[in-house]
Amino acid sequence: MKAAVGGYARARDLRHALELLSSADGMGRVLAGGQSLVAALNMRLTTGDILVDISALADCRGVADDGGTLRIGALTRHAEIGRDPLVRAHAPLLAEAVGHIAHAAIRNRGTIGGAIAHADPAAEFPACALALGAVMRVEGLDGPRDIPVEAFFRDTFETALAEGEILTAISVPKAAPGEVQVIQEVARRSGDYALAGLCLVRRAGRHRLALFSTGPKPMLATAAMAALDGGDTEAAISALKAEIDPPSDTQASGAYRRHLAGVLLRRAVARIEGGTR
Amino acid sequence: MTIAFGNPDRPNSYIGKTVPRPNAPRLVQGRGRFVDDITLPRMAHVAFVRSPYAHARIGGIDAAAAKAVKGVLRVFTGADIAEVCTPWVAVLAHLKGLKSPPQHALATDRATWVGEPVAAVLATTRAAAEEAASLVEVAYEALPVVTDMMSALDETTPVIHPDLGDNLAFRRLHDEGDVEGAFAGAHAVVSARFRTARHTGVTLEPRSILVDWNPAEGQLVAWHATQAPHMMQTVLAKHLALPESRVRVICGDVGGSYGIKVHVYPDEVATAAIAKIMGRPVKFVADRLESFTTDIHARDHIVDARLAVDEAGRILAFDVDDWTAIGPYSVYPRTSAIEGNQVVNLCGGPYDFANYRARTTVVFQNKTPTCQYRAVGHPIAVAITEGLVDMAAAELGMDPVEIRRRNLYADDAYPATSPAKMRFEGLSHHASLDKLVALMDYDALRADQAAARKRGVHRGIGIASFIELTNPSPFMYGIGGARISAQDGCTVRMDPDGSVVALSGVTEQGQGTEAMLAQIVAEGVGVSPSEVRVVTGDTQVTPYGGGTWASRGAGIGGEAALQAARALRDSILEVAAAMLQSEPGRLDIRAGAVVDPDTGEERLSLAELGRIVYFRGDTLPKGLPRELVQTRHFITSEYPFAFTNGVQASYLEVDVETGVVTLLKHWCVEDCGRIVNPQLVDEQIRGGIVQGLGGALYEEIHYDEEGQLLNGSMADYLVPMAAETPDMIVGHVETPTKESLLGAKGAGEAGTAGAPAAVMNAINDALRPLGAQVTEMPFTPERILRALGAIED
Numbered sequence A: 001m002k003a004a005v006g007g008y009a010r011a012r013d014l015r016h017a018l019e020l021l022s023s024a025d026g027m028g029r030v031l032a033g034g035q036s037l038v039a040a041l042n043m044r045l046t047t048g049d050i051l052v053d054i055s056a057l058a059d060c061r062g063v064a065d066d067g068g069t070l071r072i073g074a075l076t077r078h079a080e081i082g083r084d085p086l087v088r089a090h091a092p093l094l095a096e097a098v099g100h101i102a103h104a105a106i107r108n109r110g111t112i113g114g115a116i117a118h119a120d121p122a123a124e125f126p127a128c129a130l131a132l133g134a135v136m137r138v139e140g141l142d143g144p145r146d147i148p149v150e151a152f153f154r155d156t157f158e159t160a161l162a163e164g165e166i167l168t169a170i171s172v173p174k175a176a177p178g179e180v181q182v183i184q185e186v187a188r189r190s191g192d193y194a195l196a197g198l199c200l201v202r203r204a205g206r207h208r209l210a211l212f213s214t215g216p217k218p219m220l221a222t223a224a225m226a227a228l229d230g231g232d233t234e235a236a237i238s239a240l241k242a243e244i245d246p247p248s249d250t251q252a253s254g255a256y257r258r259h260l261a262g263v264l265l266r267r268a269v270a271r272i273e274g275g276t277r
Numbered sequence B: 001m002t003i004a005f006g007n008p009d010r011p012n013s014y015i016g017k018t019v020p021r022p023n024a025p026r027l028v029q030g031r032g033r034f035v036d037d038i039t040l041p042r043m044a045h046v047a048f049v050r051s052p053y054a055h056a057r058i059g060g061i062d063a064a065a066a067k068a069v070k071g072v073l074r075v076f077t078g079a080d081i082a083e084v085c086t087p088w089v090a091v092l093a094h095l096k097g098l099k100s101p102p103q104h105a106l107a108t109d110r111a112t113w114v115g116e117p118v119a120a121v122l123a124t125t126r127a128a129a130e131e132a133a134s135l136v137e138v139a140y141e142a143l144p145v146v147t148d149m150m151s152a153l154d155e156t157t158p159v160i161h162p163d164l165g166d167n168l169a170f171r172r173l174h175d176e177g178d179v180e181g182a183f184a185g186a187h188a189v190v191s192a193r194f195r196t197a198r199h200t201g202v203t204l205e206p207r208s209i210l211v212d213w214n215p216a217e218g219q220l221v222a223w224h225a226t227q228a229p230h231m232m233q234t235v236l237a238k239h240l241a242l243p244e245s246r247v248r249v250i251c252g253d254v255g256g257s258y259g260i261k262v263h264v265y266p267d268e269v270a271t272a273a274i275a276k277i278m279g280r281p282v283k284f285v286a287d288r289l290e291s292f293t294t295d296i297h298a299r300d301h302i303v304d305a306r307l308a309v310d311e312a313g314r315i316l317a318f319d320v321d322d323w324t325a326i327g328p329y330s331v332y333p334r335t336s337a338i339e340g341n342q343v344v345n346l347c348g349g350p351y352d353f354a355n356y357r358a359r360t361t362v363v364f365q366n367k368t369p370t371c372q373y374r375a376v377g378h379p380i381a382v383a384i385t386e387g388l389v390d391m392a393a394a395e396l397g398m399d400p401v402e403i404r405r406r407n408l409y410a411d412d413a414y415p416a417t418s419p420a421k422m423r424f425e426g427l428s429h430h431a432s433l434d435k436l437v438a439l440m441d442y443d444a445l446r447a448d449q450a451a452a453r454k455r456g457v458h459r460g461i462g463i464a465s466f467i468e469l470t471n472p473s474p475f476m477y478g479i480g481g482a483r484i485s486a487q488d489g490c491t492v493r494m495d496p497d498g499s500v501v502a503l504s505g506v507t508e509q510g511q512g513t514e515a516m517l518a519q520i521v522a523e524g525v526g527v528s529p530s531e532v533r534v535v536t537g538d539t540q541v542t543p544y545g546g547g548t549w550a551s552r553g554a555g556i557g558g559e560a561a562l563q564a565a566r567a568l569r570d571s572i573l574e575v576a577a578a579m580l581q582s583e584p585g586r587l588d589i590r591a592g593a594v595v596d597p598d599t600g601e602e603r604l605s606l607a608e609l610g611r612i613v614y615f616r617g618d619t620l621p622k623g624l625p626r627e628l629v630q631t632r633h634f635i636t637s638e639y640p641f642a643f644t645n646g647v648q649a650s651y652l653e654v655d656v657e658t659g660v661v662t663l664l665k666h667w668c669v670e671d672c673g674r675i676v677n678p679q680l681v682d683e684q685i686r687g688g689i690v691q692g693l694g695g696a697l698y699e700e701i702h703y704d705e706e707g708q709l710l711n712g713s714m715a716d717y718l719v720p721m722a723a724e725t726p727d728m729i730v731g732h733v734e735t736p737t738k739e740s741l742l743g744a745k746g747a748g749e750a751g752t753a754g755a756p757a758a759v760m761n762a763i764n765d766a767l768r769p770l771g772a773q774v775t776e777m778p779f780t781p782e783r784i785l786r787a788l789g790a791i792e793d
């Protein structure tokens, strides 16, 4: 199928990008790595978009040490995240997640900002951001604002980004001493979106458990987290299964996904306790 | 005329060796010429308006908005096309009782599946055609939809084609021996319901056609991604009311076909009709999304089957009840009854037993039509047969290899006729199984499996013996009245520079046909393969032939090439003998030169011979025949089909908590007769296995009850990728067919035939100690966990 695009412009800098978006009369669409958007255009799932290509915005790319946090530019590619020494040292969850995202060609172009702004409920990075307690750095013509991750994901493909805003960076707290971060998922084939997956972070004895591909958006399993904080893995598994309501599709039923979430949690706990899986 | 195939050091010994594919550099350098690469002056593009309903009456078609799109040339309805194009009915006389209604290139009054073309938009660009197609408004009146296979014949189910009376397309019962008696007296009976999912072929290059009608010449030329150009020539001529001689089908590079591109598709015929109406070239290239709803589907079967054995594990009887649903039409011209018919022909195929009953029931429904796809019917028949054999072995506490040894046809039992009345010229089941067992180190694998089990790791070994139908005679289609050639021809000529051109009726789909032909001709004439240029896929140029299907390229086309090459060799030697004042029998051709056969000493280069023949013919004796062009045709005559055989094994691990299957290794030993090119054969086997693995683990087209296709994209219809593919070890036994000098049978479908059964048996081997069993493909993680009872709904 041939895409039906309304227009294309390459932004010189952030300001230019925001102006282009605001002059597009509601039809503006940020183009980052294009790994989700171009596929949607080519299937005519969206038509008439005026594409604002932000891929040349150098300020929005790369990882910086901000003291207590890492500032990851929205345009940092998946592959770059996977090999970045700061990420590997201070947010290893993100580096591990990269191995589960798509294939090399897609990881070379796809951006973390694109993945988070796209808000696919089956994507890894949104759940990682949630598990890590990240903050989304957003820029509009009226200036910047910060959105805590808990308030960012609203529904399938829906976020707190307002019309005309651009996600510029993601700030993640650096891992505390002794902190462990793991991601577990099952996909039908290597590189496929997960049938179900989860990110588990243990920071100073407290747990954060973020699920993906088990509902309309990534979610924190708070009841399971409480049980984990209390040291009861079996109770956490039961709580997890009770607090998710996964969808059914042609790949798997909700019941299978619920079962899988329990298996993955047991494996994740085993890993943070020094097991091998 | 004999060739010492057994001697690898014989002169010109290209047959049996891996020689480079002549078209590989061109393809990897991006210099292939696929239909989509061809642009003609005044060429226009067609896009189709497709039914969003599985069954609906077509009311008015409002094209006003579509016509307003810039670049649109014309919008066509079914009635417009019907004025120049007659409908077709896909039945064959030898498939008794098969019925199907007339099918139009564009639906005229009713749409019968989601994706059926109902209107066409012609525009100067594909984008404009698509844009306009989305603006065509069709008034549909929804009609009752039939989607379920097993209730399609129920009284309460609506009849899709009232003129046909019911939803039954075809039924065949084959009954041999005393099945009931055998079951009554059996020591053990095992039974199961098997299910193979609806698949499609997912060719890398989608279906493509470019048609030019030249009224001045009265000729229609179609550049077509097809397996069977001569068949298409007939079809286009017949339905567009042209003489066959005025239709030329050219088939250049084709990006994979797997059977998908051997059928007649309404949108492709409509493209030809539009070209004829408009008097200008029209191109249609299916996009990936429309491919999912319009390329043929296959393999949608539900089978209840049982097997009776005695206490020694000897097979007493098979009883098979196969059901399949084929969509709303039998597909033209090969028909959609063949797959079910093959299941009846092939169940129990490797085994020597007496009592056999098999029935296939083929019904209509409102889904994409199904038809022949790589290994037609084989993966289903092999899954049924081998699944039951393993269940019987388990029931008797017998090793799966042992039960097969007790039942396979003995290697000296040939010729033999199976209870399904299939005739076998010569197979090698035991030699193949022995080789497989050695290759996989069966005992060591069993030890590894036992050790893994102790660690709580569940591994399984699955074996699947199979037969494969290749080299078909006219018994496949011709006797049923279809103009589909089982014969194939080859013309071989020597040019003045001593190089050779071979024109063949079999076609190149990416599988290496041209390499195979080049090396056969090279050996047959006595030149290097690089001196042979091969031309295939042009009905106005090559000898008439069948093309690519039913694994016939090497066995039929290769033999024609060999005979033509040998005939050319004889002609060359006759001239050479005159020039050298020798005798043809005292000369040979080696590496492009006429030589003394005893010493190998060069007497005359072919280039010099060519110079004399073509430019100084005056110096040759008057009346000396100097026909450096020879044509030969070949058709099998002793056996309706050349059966091949083989056996596969799978080793895998099942994660019993997640249901995920990890393939560890796969083996195949097969016997395709003479191997012309070991690498090409191994690639065919491997590629075929991967397609079979897809069927076993991933591929399944889902529909909802309204007949909407739910997973029609590469994101949702999963095909196996490199990361999922295990190492595959391929071995061979060679039992050449005696029907030809070459002795080659087919190898294109063996991998696909056996792989799903091997994987199924391996999964069940892993699950058996846990009391679980799966027989519904694909074996998704969820199906495996459900079999284990691990999921609470």
Ligand SMILES: Cc1cc2nc3c(=O)[nH]c(=O)nc-3n(C[C@H](O)[C@H](O)[C@H](O)COP(=O)(O)OP(=O)(O)OC[C@H]3O[C@@H](n4cnc5c(N)ncnc54)[C@H](O)[C@@H]3O)c2cc1C
Pocket (backbone or CB within 6 Å): A029, A030, A031, A032, A033, A034, A035, A036, A037, A038, A039, A074, A075, A100, A101, A102, A103, A106, A109, A110, A111, A112, A113, A114, A115, A117, A118, A120, A122, A123, A124, A125, A161, A165, A166, A167, A168, A191, A192, A193, A194
């Ligand atoms: C075959 C395939 C498999 C894949 N598998 C996975 C997988 O397993 N897991 C996974 O997580 N992803 C997967 N992806 C998606 C991939 O990770 C994408 O790269 C990612 O979802 C989007 O990033 P992008 O930079 O390509 O964004 P784009 O495609 O350019 O944009 C996506 C959306 O986000 C918006 N957007 C992008 N950047 C910004 C920004 N800075 N501010 C505001 N809005 C923005 C765009 O307007 C658009 O709506 C897969 C993709 C493909 C093609």
